[in-house]
Structures are given as structure tokens and as C-alpha cells.
Amino acid sequence: MSTTRSHTAIAITGKGIVESIQLPTVDPIPGEVQVNVAYSTIVAPDVYMVDGSLLTKPEDYPIPLGLSVSGTVVAVGDGVPRLKVGDRVCAFTLTQRKSKGLQLKVILHHTLCAKIPDNMSLEDAVTIPDNFVTAFYTIFDQLGLPFPLQFPATTAPQDAEVPILIYGAGSTAGQYAIQILRLAGYVNVIAIASSRHHEYLRSLGAKHTIDYRVPDMADRTIRAAGGKVQLAMDCITAEGTMKRVAQVVRPKAKVALLLPIKEGDSLVPESGKMWMAVPSDKNPFGEDIKVMGVRTFLYQDNEYMKEKLMPEILPQLLKENLIKPSQIRMFNQGTFLERTLAALELVRSGKVSGEKVVVQVA
Ligand SMILES: NC(=O)c1ccc[n+]([C@@H]2O[C@H](COP(=O)([O-])OP(=O)(O)OC[C@H]3O[C@@H](n4cnc5c(N)ncnc54)[C@H](OP(=O)(O)O)[C@@H]3O)[C@@H](O)[C@H]2O)c1
Structure with a gap:
């Protein structure tokens, strides 16, 4: 008997509609890792996609929100250099449904992930990638x-x-x-x-x-x-x-x-x-x-940036304390959907100033 695994995601399900849904949980294929998400972000493009359907087609729904993510690696596909189960990472999610940040588990190509140093919090780390x-x-x-x-x-x-x-x-x-x-x-x-x-x-x-x-x-x-x-x-x-x-x-x-x-x-x-x-x-x-x-x-059309930027350059800069994360506006109260909607409303209002809007995922 096969069992279907699923997890919660906050996604656009139609123009102007954001809902809590279940998405199938899949395993990483070669080159990918699976990450248990701690934090993700809401930025202006999330609002553009919700309200204006920017760069979205109806056939793409449901589209989870969240372009940056931080969390812990829980599974590693074949052919992934540098990352192992237990590593803490931050990542730029690009556009694939399985990678977007506002869901409990994401699948990411390893070139999108940067390992973060032990002394850096997952809250700070999520402000960096996008x-x-x-x-x-x-x-x-x-x-x-x-x-x-x-x-x-x-x-x-x-x-x-x-x-x-x-x-x-x-x-x-x-x-x-x-x-x-x-x-x-x-x-x-x-x-x-x-x-x-x-x-x-x-x-x-x-x-x-x-x-x-x-x-x-x-x-x-x-x-x-x-x-x-x-x-x-x-x-x-x-x-x-x-x-x-x-x-x-x-x-x-x-x-x-x-x-x-x-x-x-x-x-x-x-x-x-x-x-x-x-x-x-x-x-x-x-x-x-x-x-x-x-x-x-x-950006991954640039092979050098694809191979070096997140996997090598960012971890080194973080290790040497050469990049300052942004200030944080944290949304960690209420349900997962409620805090995402509140974060969307703040970004929509244009009142974000010099800070990253972060949503606690788990
Ligand atoms: N196409 C791409 O590849 C790409 C990638 C990343 C971002 N973007 C776009 O770039 C924009 C910025 O993204 P972000 O995440 O960096 O935004 P953000 O951090 O949320 O930006 C907020 C800041 O915008 C400033 N601001 C708003 N209106 C301004 C104006 N008229 N003149 C000067 N500053 C103004 C405010 O500055 P003050 O606090 O000084 O008032 C505020 O601090 C978004 O539209 C995003 O979609 C595009």
C-alpha cells in the first residue's frame, strides 16, 4: 500500500487569493537537497504576484510564496558536493513550486544553497539570499x-x-x-x-x-x-x-x-x-x-555565478563575518496563514523601510 506524504504551504491559488494548502512531499533527486524550513520572507514581488498576477499564469497555480528560505538539510540527493544532513543553510528559491520558501519542506538544487556558520541565526540568514x-x-x-x-x-x-x-x-x-x-x-x-x-x-x-x-x-x-x-x-x-x-x-x-x-x-x-x-x-x-x-x-545562466555564488562565495563571506544581514521585521504570531497575510499586508502598504519582512514557517 502506498502512502502519499504531504506538507503545508502558503500559496497563491488564484488572482488575489492566498491559502494554506497541502503539497506532496517529494524526495530530492540527484543534485538536490531537502530542507526543513525555519523562516522565509515576503518581498514586493510576492505582492506583485498575488495582486497583479505578475509573471504568473493561471495554469501555474498553486504558487507558494517566499523567495528566500533558511532551515536545516534533512535529505541529500546523489551528486551534491559540500552539503550533508544537519547542515544549516539559507537559499534563494527561484521559481519552482517545490522550492519556494513558505512551505514546511522545500527541495532545492544545491547551487541555490549557502551553508551558514554555527554562530549565525536562521532568522538573520534568511534576510540575505534574494x-x-x-x-x-x-x-x-x-x-x-x-x-x-x-x-x-x-x-x-x-x-x-x-x-x-x-x-x-x-x-x-x-x-x-x-x-x-x-x-x-x-x-x-x-x-x-x-x-x-x-x-x-x-x-x-x-x-x-x-x-x-x-x-x-x-x-x-x-x-x-x-x-x-x-x-x-x-x-x-x-x-x-x-x-x-x-x-x-x-x-x-x-x-x-x-x-x-x-x-x-x-x-x-x-x-x-x-x-x-x-x-x-x-x-x-x-x-x-x-x-x-x-x-x-x-542568474544561473551565468555558469560561474551558478557554481560559485551561493555554494562558495556567500558561505566564505559569512564565515569571515564580511556580510551584514538586514534588519528584521518578524512575523511569528498567529497561524502560518495569518502571519503570512499580515506580512503581505505590510509590504503592500509600502511601509517597509530598510528591513526584511520575515515569516516564521516552523
Ligand atoms: N528584477 C529583479 O531581478 C529584482 C530582484 C530584486 C528586487 N527587485 C525589485 O527591486 C525592488 C526593491 O526590492 P527590495 O526587496 O530591495 O525592497 P525593500 O527592501 O522592501 O525596499 C524598501 C525600501 O524602498 C525604498 N523606497 C521606496 N520608494 C522609494 C523611492 N521612491 N525612492 C527611493 N527609495 C524608495 C524605501 O527607502 P527609504 O526607507 O529610504 O524611504 C524602503 O527602505 C522591488 O520592486 C523588487 O521587486 C527586482
């Missing part, structure tokens, strides 16, 4: 900065002083971008964020900090950079933020936009309108600016 990968991929793949022969860099890059703009640096994506640039040896990072984050962003490695709400943000940025900037990452990517970035970049600059592009000036547009490419009537950038729409879900 935006650490996003920042690394944006800087070295999309913006094309030369990857140091060793990471962290042991010698300064040739253009260590080049001004690099991180717009929306209060976001968790921005916080990791600043840290990664520091570790790669770039010393002239200009962080645009609310004043309350300035001291922290300087401690992470920003040289200049400017508030995006001041009317002369553009002038201040150009003065700090000694001219218009050549390299920029818009960590928010809304109509309003692209306009601000466009004011401070020079001809032939490279600008990375974290997709989707949102209507208005906030992470979660009230209208729900978003685009995966810059609409021509909303494009503030000159024709000679190289604009890149970042899709971190594709």
Missing part, C-alpha cells in the same frame, strides 16, 4: 564590472574611484549592492536613501549619502560624484525614480533597473500597473544610455 544574489548579478553580470580574481578583492580594481550610484539604497537590494561593491574594492559609492539610513549605509561602505526627498538631490549627487555618473543601479525602478536617476547619468552611462517598472514613485503602485520593459512614452533616458532590465531569476 537580494545578495540580485546585487552580485546586477553589478558583475548586468553592469559588467570586472569580477575580481579573488572575492573579496585583495587588490584595488583599476577604476576603484569610479562613482557608482545606488539609488534607493535603503532597500535591502541596495544594502547588499553597497556591501558587494566595498568587498570588490570600489570606494566611491553614492547612496540615495532616506536620511535615517545614512549612518548605516556609510558603515556598509557608501562614501556619499543623499536623501532622495531633497529638491536638489540631482545637484548634490553630481557634486558628490564630480560630474554626472557612468554607472547606476535603480533599486526601486518606478517612473519617478527613473526620472531622478536620468537627471544624474552622463551620456553612454550604464543603468541597471530592477524590474518590474512601476507606475508612480513607489515599490507597490496603487494602480497595480507595472511593465517588464520601459514603455517608450515613459522612458526618461537618452538614446545613448545603456539601460538594462535586471531579471535575477536568470
Whole structure:
């Protein structure tokens, strides 16, 4: 007699509908591990998928939420180097149903997992994966900065002083971008964020900090950079933020936009309108600016990043205490569904500031 194993997941089951469901529990195949999940996260893309069906098709339902995960390895498939049962890991889940974080058990390809040191909590660890990968991929793949022969860099890059703009640096994506640039040896990072984050962003490695709400943000940025900037990452990517970035970049600059592009000036547009490419009537950038729409879900197309980033580089940085996890807004009260819905509501409200929204899973 065969028995079907199942476990609880919090999933989108239709546009605007999030429910607690049962998913079949499967064993890892070669290359994969099974993890008992402790914590996962709710970030803006979770809200986009729930409310706007962004990047979702009805045939994909049910879609569990949660792009980052932390927990303990409980089973290991063949051909998995480095990981064993009992290891504590954090992971970027990508998009597969069996991997998404808001379920009691996940199956992950080993290249998505980073082993964490004994002195790091699973709460802290879950704040890192999605935006650490996003920042690394944006800087070295999309913006094309030369990857140091060793990471962290042991010698300064040739253009260590080049001004690099991180717009929306209060976001968790921005916080990791600043840290990664520091570790790669770039010393002239200009962080645009609310004043309350300035001291922290300087401690992470920003040289200049400017508030995006001041009317002369553009002038201040150009003065700090000694001219218009050549390299920029818009960590928010809304109509309003692209306009601000466009004011401070020079001809032939490279600008990375974290997709989707949102209507208005906030992470979660009230209208729900978003685009995966810059609409021509909303494009503030000159024709000679190289604009890149970042899709971190594709980062494993870069073989080097696939093999090294989570399996080797992140564990080493954590062991040496070189990456600071983000501040945490914890949801650990009520049922699994209730705390997920409360976390979704907070992110939807646009009131998340400089912190990662974490949901206790088990
Ligand atoms: N396509 C991709 O590969 C990819 C990957 C990762 C993230 N993303 C996208 O990138 C965005 C950021 O993600 P996240 O997880 O880093 O977000 P997050 O940590 O939740 O960002 C919250 C921060 O956004 C800042 N913010 C909101 N509106 C702003 C504005 N108009 N100007 C400047 N800052 C503003 C706030 O800064 P203050 O506190 O300073 O006000 C707040 O701290 C999301 O839209 C996400 O979907 C895309």
C-alpha cells in the first residue's frame, strides 16, 4: 500500500487569493537537497504576484510564496558536493513550486544553497539570499564590472574611484549592492536613501549619502560624484525614480533597473500597473544610455555565478563575518496563514523601510 506524504504551504491559488494548502512531499533527486524550513520572507514581488498576477499564469497555480528560505538539510540527493544532513543553510528559491520558501519542506538544487556558520541565526540568514544574489548579478553580470580574481578583492580594481550610484539604497537590494561593491574594492559609492539610513549605509561602505526627498538631490549627487555618473543601479525602478536617476547619468552611462517598472514613485503602485520593459512614452533616458532590465531569476545562466555564488562565495563571506544581514521585521504570531497575510499586508502598504519582512514557517 502506498502512502502519499504531504506538507503545508502558503500559496497563491488564484488572482488575489492566498491559502494554506497541502503539497506532496517529494524526495530530492540527484543534485538536490531537502530542507526543513525555519523562516522565509515576503518581498514586493510576492505582492506583485498575488495582486497583479505578475509573471504568473493561471495554469501555474498553486504558487507558494517566499523567495528566500533558511532551515536545516534533512535529505541529500546523489551528486551534491559540500552539503550533508544537519547542515544549516539559507537559499534563494527561484521559481519552482517545490522550492519556494513558505512551505514546511522545500527541495532545492544545491547551487541555490549557502551553508551558514554555527554562530549565525536562521532568522538573520534568511534576510540575505534574494537580494545578495540580485546585487552580485546586477553589478558583475548586468553592469559588467570586472569580477575580481579573488572575492573579496585583495587588490584595488583599476577604476576603484569610479562613482557608482545606488539609488534607493535603503532597500535591502541596495544594502547588499553597497556591501558587494566595498568587498570588490570600489570606494566611491553614492547612496540615495532616506536620511535615517545614512549612518548605516556609510558603515556598509557608501562614501556619499543623499536623501532622495531633497529638491536638489540631482545637484548634490553630481557634486558628490564630480560630474554626472557612468554607472547606476535603480533599486526601486518606478517612473519617478527613473526620472531622478536620468537627471544624474552622463551620456553612454550604464543603468541597471530592477524590474518590474512601476507606475508612480513607489515599490507597490496603487494602480497595480507595472511593465517588464520601459514603455517608450515613459522612458526618461537618452538614446545613448545603456539601460538594462535586471531579471535575477536568470542568474544561473551565468555558469560561474551558478557554481560559485551561493555554494562558495556567500558561505566564505559569512564565515569571515564580511556580510551584514538586514534588519528584521518578524512575523511569528498567529497561524502560518495569518502571519503570512499580515506580512503581505505590510509590504503592500509600502511601509517597509530598510528591513526584511520575515515569516516564521516552523
Ligand atoms: N528584477 C529583479 O531581478 C529584482 C530582484 C530584486 C528586487 N527587485 C525589485 O527591486 C525592488 C526593491 O526590492 P527590495 O526587496 O530591495 O525592497 P525593500 O527592501 O522592501 O525596499 C524598501 C525600501 O524602498 C525604498 N523606497 C521606496 N520608494 C522609494 C523611492 N521612491 N525612492 C527611493 N527609495 C524608495 C524605501 O527607502 P527609504 O526607507 O529610504 O524611504 C524602503 O527602505 C522591488 O520592486 C523588487 O521587486 C527586482
